[in-house]
Amino acid sequence: MGVVSKASSPSVLRLGLIGAGGFGSYTTELLDRQPEIELVGVADVVPELAERLGLARGVPHWSSHQALLEECDCDAVAVVTTHATHRDIVVDAAQAGRHVFCEKTMAITVADCYEMQEAADAHGIKLMVGHKRRFRPAATALKHALADEGLGRPLAVNVRGFFGRRITGFWSRRDDCGGLLYWAGVHDVDTLRYLFGEVDSVYAVIGPKVHPEVSDQEDAISVAMTFASGMVGSLQVSTYFPMANYHTAFGFDIVCEHGGLAYDPQRLTITSQREDQDVQEVQLAHNEADEAYDHEWSSFAGWVLRDEAPVLTGEDGLRCVEILQAAYLSAHLGARVNLPLARDERRPFDGG
Ligand SMILES: NC(=O)c1ccc[n+]([C@@H]2O[C@H](COP(=O)([O-])OP(=O)(O)OC[C@H]3O[C@@H](n4cnc5c(N)ncnc54)[C@H](O)[C@@H]3O)[C@@H](O)[C@H]2O)c1
Known part of the structure; x- marks a missing residue:
């Protein structure tokens, strides 16, 4: 050619x-x-x-x-x-x-x-x-609510990444994709950085492997994080939860100094409440990615x-990979891993 x-x-x-x-x-x-x-x-x-x-x-x-x-x-x-x-x-x-x-x-x-x-x-x-994903309606609505609704400093966040999906293609092979978090948690790790800033430590545990016929990666992983701001976060991912699909998973619950904020992907709602006020609910028209x-x-x-x-x-891509890699390194070592990782860090993907 x-x-x-x-x-x-x-x-x-x-x-x-x-x-x-x-x-x-x-x-x-x-x-x-x-x-x-x-x-x-x-x-x-x-x-x-x-x-x-x-x-x-x-x-x-x-x-x-x-x-x-x-x-x-x-x-x-x-x-x-x-x-x-x-x-x-x-x-x-x-x-x-x-x-x-x-x-x-x-x-x-x-x-x-x-x-x-x-x-x-x-x-x-x-x-x-x-x-x-950080530019989809749900993430931008959370960002605005955190800035504008007088909820105060965020203290804790939990992301529920449970959905049912038969994994096929390169997503099922760790050597090609990295592992479950690298495709099913990556968007939310990036969104967490977008909403709350840098992560400074990661502790992760991997659940039992019960579906080796589907993939060679973990069936469930649970990640705890601390942020530079002092807040704490958790992200749990599994692809064996039949009551949600990829689009209706990844709900956020956020605890703040003066109230709480939640994104429910099943109902497409953002709910917030300041401690001294009634519950507010915003209905999103959709959470599609076209505009993003x-x-x-x-x-x-x-x-x-x-x-x-x-x-x-590239810095956004790198910081996101750092959190993903730190999760697998933590699970491998059985210990909390502090960020940033060394510039030449390849564990646990170095065969060691
Ligand atoms: N942002 C999103 O919403 C989103 C959604 C889906 C996929 N992705 C990303 O897009 C990328 C591809 O995913 P996909 O679903 O299309 O996977 P896929 O397996 O359908 O396609 C990957 C293609 O890359 C080709 N390929 C592999 N190595 C190559 C090389 N060295 N040179 C040229 N071609 C090569 C393969 O032959 C294959 O056709 C991944 O990074 C994935 O995470 C992003």
Whole structure:
């Protein structure tokens, strides 16, 4: 496949897509809504997937990210591949001078994340990590309620991540995805950072493994966190709870100095009460991600094209991975793990 010559306006960001699986294909639909981004090529290590999506979108296709980086006339790439591949692809893209939008989860270890960010800095490219859940209606409503309703300082948060889902594909393989938290807890870990700031210690325990036929990762994990603010938090995740699905799980209960706040994803309500007032309930129209996707993609374009302040950065991706990795390290060691982790920390994913 030859070099693509573009007649695009200089104000349009030419983007190559790496990863033509489920979410990569969907990403091309999201890009249709971006007036400042033009899809100019697709790559996947499964050639048929690259070909199918390339033909469907009328753009050239390649069967490796290296070939796309060599031959595709793009300013930036979207990395929408399995988690364990993100590090190498992002470093290669940075070395090839391409800006990067990397899907969550940024990588498996903080050591990989630092190497990705260092490559981006060394080659002067911009690196955004796609943590869109924080821009969904429920997260932004919680953020506003915490700021505006006189509830005072947050003291504790509990996130209920119990839902029923038959895990398939790369999500079921620890080597590819990292583990249950890396796909089913990552959004909420990022949202916790968005709402409450940095986490400074993590203690996690893993429940019994009763479904080895489904995946090689844990069936249930429970994570306790302390935040730099002094507040405490907990997140529990399991995929064997038939009374909720992925969209109706991840409710938040938040205790504050002068009252409480809760998000109920089953009813799509935000409930709050100050100690001296009646209960307030806000009904959300929905908690869909469309606007969140548009928000992060238009921010990426604005960042690259006009140097506008980005809504998410590599630092957000790294700090999130740090919490996930610390949870598995804590479970492995049977001890509380303090953050930040060492820059070269690979445990417990180093085979040790
Ligand atoms: N933000 C969200 O809401 C959201 C939702 C779903 C998935 N995702 C993320 O999108 C990414 C992909 O998930 P998915 O559901 O599309 O998975 P998927 O398994 O459907 O697709 C991954 C694709 O990457 C390809 N691939 C693997 N290694 C590659 C390499 N080195 N070079 C090129 N292609 C390679 C695979 O062949 C596959 O087609 C993950 O990071 C996932 O967490 C994000």
